[in-house]
Amino acid sequence: YDNYVSFTHLPVKATIRIFNLAGVLVRKLEKDDTSQFMQWNLANEANLPVASGMYIAHIDLPDLDMEKVLKIMIIQDRQILEYY
Numbered sequence: 001y002d003n004y005v006s007f008t009h010l011p012v013k014a015t016i017r018i019f020n021l022a023g024v025l026v027r028k029l030e031k032d033d034t035s036q037f038m039q040w041n042l043a044n045e046a047n048l049p050v051a052s053g054m055y056i057a058h059i060d061l062p063d064l065d066m067e068k069v070l071k072i073m074i075i076q077d078r079q080i081l082e083y084y
Contacts (some may be wrong), residue, residue, distance in 0.1 A: 004039045005072060007059070014038065015060040017070075026050055042074060052076045 007016060016029040016038065027045055031038045042050055057070040 002041070004007055004041050005074075007038045007040070008036060010036050010059075011061055011063050013061070013063050014042070015062075017060070019056045019059045020050075021054050021056070026055065029078070042076070047055065049076060050074060053054070 007014075010031055012032065012034060014031040016031070017025060018027045018029075018040065020026055021067050025045075027040065027043070027050075029038060029040060031045045046048055053073075055074060057072055059068040059070065061067065
């Protein structure tokens with residue numbers, strides 16, 4: 001029952017920055033291994049779950065000299081935290 005977003009077909013090095021629609025950086029993920037996958041556990045930098053809504057993922061691929069922008073819709077099943 002783990003919730004996550006998988007990014008696939010990634011090269012060895014990649015940096016994924018996830019922003020909310022206000023342009024605030026929610027999470028930064030760094031990949032530096034031979035796997036082509038990376039998972040985001042739907043948590044921000046403080047390891048709290050993000051709210052439901054739209055997010056922008058900016059993927060920087062330095063080895064390929066490319067950038068990619070994705071739009072992600074997150075719908076969380078639980079909106080109220082017991083502890084924060």
